[in-house]
Amino acid sequence: MRRMVLLREQVREGTLLVVNRQHPLRSSQKIELINVGNGVQMERHAAAAFNECVRLVGGRETIVPVSGWRSAQEQKKIWDDTMRKEGACFTESYVAHPGCSEHQTGLAIDLGKAAESIDFIRPDFPQEGVCRAFRTQSVRWGFVQRYRAHKRQQTGIAEEPWHFRYVGAPHAQILESRDLCLEEYSDFLKQGPVNLELGGVQATVFYVPESGAKTVADVPDGLVQVSGDNCGGFILTVWRWRA
Numbered sequence: 001m002r003r004m005v006l007l008r009e010q011v012r013e014g015t016l017l018v019v020n021r022q023h024p025l026r027s028s029q030k031i032e033l034i035n036v037g038n039g040v041q042m043e044r045h046a047a048a049a050f051n052e053c054v055r056l057v058g059g060r061e062t063i064v065p066v067s068g069w070r071s072a073q074e075q076k077k078i079w080d081d082t083m084r085k086e087g088a089c090f091t092e093s094y095v096a097h098p099g100c101s102e103h104q105t106g107l108a109i110d111l112g113k114a115a116e117s118i119d120f121i122r123p124d125f126p127q128e129g130v131c132r133a134f135r136t137q138s139v140r141w142g143f144v145q146r147y148r149a150h151k152r153q154q155t156g157i158a159e160e161p162w163h164f165r166y167v168g169a170p171h172a173q174i175l176e177s178r179d180l181c182l183e184e185y186s187d188f189l190k191q192g193p194v195n196l197e198l199g200g201v202q203a204t205v206f207y208v209p210e211s212g213a214k215t216v217a218d219v220p221d222g223l224v225q226v227s228g229d230n231c232g233g234f235i236l237t238v239w240r241w242r243a
Contacts, residue, residue: 006208006215006226006234014227015045015142015168016235018182019102020156023230031106033069040065043106046142046166050109053141057133064114066123066162069106072098082121093158094121107166108146125162139176142168151181168225170196170203170237186229202240209233 012027019025034047042050054063070078076098082091095101102108112123113131125131135145143166149159167175167182173196174180180188189207196203208217210232222240229235 001218001220004217004219004224004226006210006217008210008213008215010226010234011210011228011232012230014229014235015107015166016171016182016185016227017102017105017107017230018186019096019100019105019230020183021097021100024097024099025101025104026230027105031069033106036065036068036109038065040068040109041106042068042109043166045168046107046109049141049143049166049168053134053138053143057130057137059130059134062114062130063134064112064118064123065109066112066118066120067103067110068108070101070103072104075099075101075104078121086121094160096157102146102165109164109166110160110162111164112162122160123162127161138164139172140169142166142172144172144175144182146182148181151183154181154183170198170205171235173198174205186231186233186235189235200242202242204238204240206236207233208236 013029032044033041034044036042036047036050054060079091079095079098082095110123111125112118113125115124143164145161146163146165147155147157147160152158174194175185178188186207189205193204193206204220208215215234217236219236220238222238225237227235
């Protein structure tokens with residue numbers, strides 16, 4: 001074991017941030033953005049995983065990036081335009097409030113199937129063909145379908161089969177296998193560490209609550225990844241290779 005010091009600002013940084021109306025984006029972390037096609041940008045790690053997944057399923061001609069990273073100004077414009085055109089009920093179901101959209105993290109992407117016309121707010125991303133192949137393989141590459149019908153009470157957003165969020169490994173595998181949405185993840189980890197193995201590498205995931213400007217945590221030996229959850233704590237992942 002070793003001792004780590006986690007800083008308060010790290011609660012607002014990382015790939016596992018919950019961003020919604022209750023937990024608006026507060027990070028001033030600079031995002032390195034990469035173009036993933038069609039003028040759409042993502043955070044560089046998310047972009048690399050997305051591009052590789054699309055390549056492996058043969059989706060470059062079929063899967064169209066519709067919307068990725070958005071500035072706060074762009075999110076406000078989308079909110080205002082949709083409210084004016086579609087009304088409050090539709091807008092609050094499918095568009096996040098400005099400052100409360102995970103698109104502003106660069107970790108989320110909306111996808112559509114190639115067509116002459118694609119709906120920007122609700123693109124068609126069917127459960128068949130190469131779109132289904134992407135949906136199946138994307139968990140392996142660290143993505144989850146973020147908004148599902150039976151999780152609306154937790155997320156506040158209606159089902160969006162086109163919206164994928166990069167959380168990285170092994171978190172996508174845990175969320176998918178346990179049928180958890182991101183809003184439920186920290187509470188789940190508070191019950192105790194999760195251990196799993198991916199490709200011969202062992203991972204331990206556990207939660208550390210913030211306890212002040214500096215939080216001291218005892219961490220097992222191994223490669224450590226830290227992400228804040230934007231809700232008052234840290235999610236730590238420790239990787240260990242077999243001898």
